Amino acid sequence: MNLLIFGALTVLFAIASAQRGDSANACVVNDSFGRYCPTTCGVAEHLFKYTPGVYENLDYMLGELERIGNLTRGAEATVVHMRDSTPLAQKTSEPDMHYKRSTSMLEDVIRFEKTIISQEQQLFELQNYILTNERKMQELKMLARQLEQTCSLPCKDTVDISPITGTDCQDIANKGATTSGLYYVKPVAATEQFLVYCDIDTDGRGFTVLQRRKNGQVPFDRNWIPYKEGFGYLSPDDSTEFWLGLEKMSQLTAKAPIPYALRIELVDWLGNTKHADYAMFRIGAEEDKYRLYYAYHLGGTAGDAFDGFDFGEDPSDKIYTAHNGMQFSTPDNDNDRYDGNCALQDGSGWWMNRCHAGHLNGRYYQGGRYTEKDSGAFDNGIIWVTWHDRWYSLKETTMKIIPISRLTVTAGQQSGTKQFGGL
Ligand SMILES: [Ca+2]
Numbered sequence: 001m002n003l004l005i006f007g008a009l010t011v012l013f014a015i016a017s018a019q020r021g022d023s024a025n026a027c028v029v030n031d032s033f034g035r036y037c038p039t040t041c042g043v044a045e046h047l048f049k050y051t052p053g054v055y056e057n058l059d060y061m062l063g064e065l066e067r068i069g070n071l072t073r074g075a076e077a078t079v080v081h082m083r084d085s086t087p088l089a090q091k092t093s094e095p096d097m098h099y100k101r102s103t104s105m106l107e108d109v110i111r112f113e114k115t116i117i118s119q120e121q122q123l124f125e126l127q128n129y130i131l132t133n134e135r136k137m138q139e140l141k142m143l144a145r146q147l148e149q150t151c152s153l154p155c156k157d158t159v160d161i162s163p164i165t166g167t168d169c170q171d172i173a174n175k176g177a178t179t180s181g182l183y184y185v186k187p188v189a190a191t192e193q194f195l196v197y198c199d200i201d202t203d204g205r206g207f208t209v210l211q212r213r214k215n216g217q218v219p220f221d222r223n224w225i226p227y228k229e230g231f232g233y234l235s236p237d238d239s240t241e242f243w244l245g246l247e248k249m250s251q252l253t254a255k256a257p258i259p260y261a262l263r264i265e266l267v268d269w270l271g272n273t274k275h276a277d278y279a280m281f282r283i284g285a286e287e288d289k290y291r292l293y294y295a296y297h298l299g300g301t302a303g304d305a306f307d308g309f310d311f312g313e314d315p316s317d318k319i320y321t322a323h324n325g326m327q328f329s330t331p332d333n334d335n336d337r338y339d340g341n342c343a344l345q346d347g348s349g350w351w352m353n354r355c356h357a358g359h360l361n362g363r364y365y366q367g368g369r370y371t372e373k374d375s376g377a378f379d380n381g382i383i384w385v386t387w388h389d390r391w392y393s394l395k396e397t398t399m400k401i402i403p404i405s406r407l408t409v410t411a412g413q414q415s416g417t418k419q420f421g422g423l
Contacts, residue, residue, distance in 0.1 A: 159236050161195070168252060169198035170403050173206030181236040187248075189255040194248055197234050199400055203409045207263065207400035208252060210244045213382060214396045216364030217241055220348050224333040227349035228286065243349075243361070246283060246290040246328060253282035253401065261404040262294065264360070266302055266384055267396035269368040274302035274387055279404055289327035289335045292351040298407070303386025305358030311390075323358060326351035346380035357390075359383040365393035 165184045166172040172183050180200050185208065186193035199207040213220075218232040218241035230245025253260050262281035267273050280295035297304040308322030320337065327335035330349040334341040342355035350361050362382040363375065370381055370393055381393025388394065 161236075165193060167256075168401070168403075169196065169200065169206035169208040170406055171206070172198055173200045173204055177206070178204075180238065182234055185252075187251045187255075188257060190248075190251040195234055196244065196248075197236075197238060197242075199238070199398075205402060205406055205409065207402045209398060209400045210249055210252075211360060211397065211399035212238070212241050213360065213364065213394075213398075214239075214241055216366065220361045221363070222330065222349060224330045224349070227328065227330050228290075247286065249283040250285055250290055254284060256282070258403045258405070260401045261298060261407040263398075263400050263402065263407070264300075264302065264358075264384075265396075265398040265400070266387065266394050268388060268392075269395045274300065276300035276302040276304060276306070276384075276386075277407060278306065281401060284327075289329075289333070291325065291327045292323055294324055302384055305384045305386040307357075308353070309357035309385045311385075318357075320354035321357035322353055323351045323356065326353050345378045348380065356383065357385045360394075360397045360399065362393060368392050368395065 159182060161182050161184065162172075162177055164172050164175050164177045165186060166175055167187050168185050169183065172185070177183065177198065177200055180198060182195055183198045184193040185196050197209045197212070199209055201207075212232075220243065222231060222243075227243065228246050230243055230248060232242030233240035234242055259279070260281045262278040264276045264278075265273065266275065277298035277300045278294040278296070279298045280293070282293045284291035284293065294306070297307060306323045308318040308320070310318045311321075326337075328349060329335045329341075329343040329352040331341065331344040331347065334343060336342045336352035336354060338352070338354040342352035343349055346352075346355065346359065347363060348359070348361040350356060350359055359380075360382055363380045365374070365381050368388075370391060372378075375381070379390040381391070382397060383390050383392075384394060
């Protein structure tokens with residue numbers, strides 16, 4: 001643009017100066033143009049006549065061109081200044097004030113936009129939080145209503161305990177008790193009476209229950225004192241798990257004037273029921289670590305796991321897994337015949353040998369089947385290997401005692417309809 005303007009100006013100056021220079025010369029008439037044609041001088045005269053106007057116009061145009069030229073140069077300078085000052089403003093510590101101000105404003109705008117977006121996000125999250133809380137409150141209100149309905153029913157905080165007492169449950173049944181439930185017994189060797197669950201059947205047999213597993217709600221991973229004193233819950237409807245306690249078991253059996261039979265009842269996860277009976281069952285005193293004694297296996301459908309089991313790994317397996325004559329062991333009181341601690345490994349209390357073939361205080365495994373991975377390498381379930389293998393944990397167990405003379409139901413005794421082993 002610049003070159004074009006200067007070019008145009010140069011041409012105009014050249015024309016103007018040429019015309020002015022020529023106008024000073026006088027016209028020389030030349031007749032050879034003829035009478036009907038204007039002479040050279042006529043043309044010159046005509047030309048001179050218009051010259052002042054042309055000059056005037058030219059001067060005006062020059063002025064205009066110069067003004068435009070000046071304006072263009074100014075605009076160009078501004079553009080150049082802007083172009084040059086931008087990087088300068090970015091680099092120098094004291095940038096152009098306008099640039100600085102506009103940049104700062106822009107940054108503010110961006111910052112505000114970010115803040116707005118962030119706050120919108122926070123609002124969205126808070127709204128969600130409120131909705132979740134409202135839902136939870138609705139659920140809680142519903143639960144509260146359900147609880148109110150439940151609590152409006154009269155609560156039963158007492159248990160009916162029969163006034164009939166005796167030395168054991170058979171004694172109580174002999175005195176006329178016909179229903180299973182909670183009774184106080186006072187064995188000959190006991191200084192105080194204590195509560196037991198009596199399993200009394202229609203044949204008038206009264207079993208005193210020592211141990212009950214049925215749902216895994218009571219942990220059996222306990223130490224010496226709880227196993228001595230007893231733990232779990234006695235309930236009148238046989239709905240809870242418990243361990244009566246070694247001291248009571250010892251009081252019931254060790255110095256009893258009549259020999260006892262131990263009946264073990266087992267239920268697997270298919271609902272099958274089996275049992276094992278042992279004659280002359282008794283539990284020693286605490287000084288002898290509540291040692292297990294029995295005379296022999298009376299029979300039953302579950303096999304004799306207390307006699308040990310040959311797992312096929314070592315011929316000595318059977319001897320080292322027999323339970324008769326074993327002292328009781330708990331994780332904190334190792335009385336087993338193993339270099340290690342069976343009760344600690346299995347997390348239970350039991351008459352451990354090295355270690356067991358029958359283990360009714362083992363860990364409760366829902367569904368029965370478990371693996372070394374589940375148990376930490378040890379067969380620590382509720383085991384009776386003469387029925388199910390040691391990686392199968394039984395669903396329910398009962399250990400109960402009865403005077404051996406009453407174990408077998410004989411004809412003419414009470415209703416007399418059941419035969420031996422009938423459950
Ligand atoms: Ca040991």
